[in-house]
Amino acid sequence: MRPAVRRWVFLIAGAGFVAFYLWGLTGLPGFGNYPGPYGDIINSVAVAQTKATGVVSAINFEYRGFDTVGEEFILFVAATGVSTVLRHLRGERDRSALDEALDRNAPPTSDAIRMVTLLFTGPTVVIGWYLASHAQTSPSGGFQGGVVLATAFILIYLAGQFLVFERVSPVDVTDAVEAVGAAGFACIGLAAVGLGLAYLSNYLPLGQTPGAVDSSGTIALISFFVGVEVAASFVLIVGELLEQTLLVRQESR
Amino acid sequence: MHIFPFVVVAWIVGVGLYGLVTSRHLVHQIVCLIVVQSSTYVLLLGVGYVSGAVAPYFYDIPLHTPAVDPVVQALALTDVVVEAAVTALLLSFAIQAHKRFGTLDPQELAELKG
Numbered sequence: 001m002r003p004a005v006r007r008w009v010f011l012i013a014g015a016g017f018v019a020f021y022l023w024g025l026t027g028l029p030g031f032g033n034y035p036g037p038y039g040d041i042i043n044s045v046a047v048a049q050t051k052a053t054g055v056v057s058a059i060n061f062e063y064r065g066f067d068t069v070g071e072e073f074i075l076f077v078a079a080t081g082v083s084t085v086l087r088h089l090r091g092e093r094d095r096s097a098l099d100e101a102l103d104r105n106a107p108p109t110s111d112a113i114r115m116v117t118l119l120f121t122g123p124t125v126v127i128g129w130y131l132a133s134h135a136q137t138s139p140s141g142g143f144q145g146g147v148v149l150a151t152a153f154i155l156i157y158l159a160g161q162f163l164v165f166e167r168v169s170p171v172d173v174t175d176a177v178e179a180v181g182a183a184g185f186a187c188i189g190l191a192a193v194g195l196g197l198a199y200l201s202n203y204l205p206l207g208q209t210p211g212a213v214d215s216s217g218t219i220a221l222i223s224f225f226v227g228v229e230v231a232a233s234f235v236l237i238v239g240e241l242l243e244q245t246l247l248v249r250q251e252s253r
Numbered sequence: 254m255h256i257f258p259f260v261v262v263a264w265i266v267g268v269g270l271y272g273l274v275t276s277r278h279l280v281h282q283i284v285c286l287i288v289v290q291s292s293t294y295v296l297l298l299g300v301g302y303v304s305g306a307v308a309p310y311f312y313d314i315p316l317h318t319p320a321v322d323p324v325v326q327a328l329a330l331t332d333v334v335v336e337a338a339v340t341a342l343l344l345s346f347a348i349q350a351h352k353r354f355g356t357l358d359p360q361e362l363a364e365l366k367g
Contacts, residue, residue, distance in 0.1 A: 014267060039309075043309055082341050241341075
């Protein structure tokens with residue numbers, strides 16, 4: 001299909017979509033008139049039931065915990081998928097730019113970048129752990145914390161070179177950490193079954209103060225394992241993509 | 254009746270789809286897909302919004318303060334995770350397509366056989 005024809009087909013289809021969408025909007029309750037009832041019910045019972053003040057985390061790791069297991073495994077499978085798709089094809093091998101031009105040195109990373117990344121790596125790790133371990137308290141949780149933690153490794157890559165990134169996050173170790181994170185979540189759920197409860201029931205003591213670090217039982221623990229898993233997944237995915245651009249070359253014939 | 258946020262949703266979908274249709278580069282196309290998907294965040298949060306309500310976090314506000322729907326916010330989190338996974342996979346497919354066919358133009362890729 002020629003681009004101009006394609007654009008016309010899209011515009012006609014788009015006009016139809018807009019018409020149906022506007023027609024559909026007339027039946028909605030309108031922005032700000034939330035009809036309920038699920039959100040209101042959960043908001044009124046969640047803090048008393050789970051001792052978590054972050055209701056979104058309570059939903060994620062408690063009320064629909066089984067769903068979140070699936071969500072976590074989506075990331076797990078994506079990391080596996082990226083490694084599989086980016087496996088070495090025939091005739092490819094690892095060569096860094098340094099190997100290709102032995103007589104030329106790679107330009108050194110500028111001191112400004114080194115200083116800034118060095119300054120930020122520590123705080124990034126702290127913020128990542130803070131987010132991953134306070135799911136029950138504030139707007140945070142394992143998913144957000146894990147992504148921030150993975151950023152710390154990308155800062156290390158920026159400060160040094162890809163080989164340093166590989167040294168601080170060897171693929172085997174990251175793989176194992178990812179598996180521990182994913183299995184940890186699943187096993188917390190299975191432990192509930194072992195105790196004669198439903199899968200992913202909250203069997204740990206809930207604590208007294210809602211929102212305290214030791215409150216909310218399994219919510220905090222699951223969030224920790226999710227943080228580990230998400231961080232490892234992202235480090236793996238970013239590592240695979242970096243390796244493609246920096247190391248893998250076609251074998252010269 | 255306020256429908257402005259929902260009009261924004263349709264606009265984001267439309268802009269993203271237009272990019273998808275007219276794109277001449279696979280990476281650009283992937284970014285357009287992300288734009289289309291980001292409309293769902295606006296839709297989810299718009300559906301759950303309650304006029305004048307606070308965020309569903311009761312750490313420093315009294316219980317039973319009117320709060321917005323936390324269920325759709327939890328769904329938005331799932332949405333973000335799926336987007337990250339899909340983007341990573343699509344980008345790695347784009348890398349392999351470029352290695353194999355030497356082009357990232359969807360038009361040219363469609364003409365190639367095999």
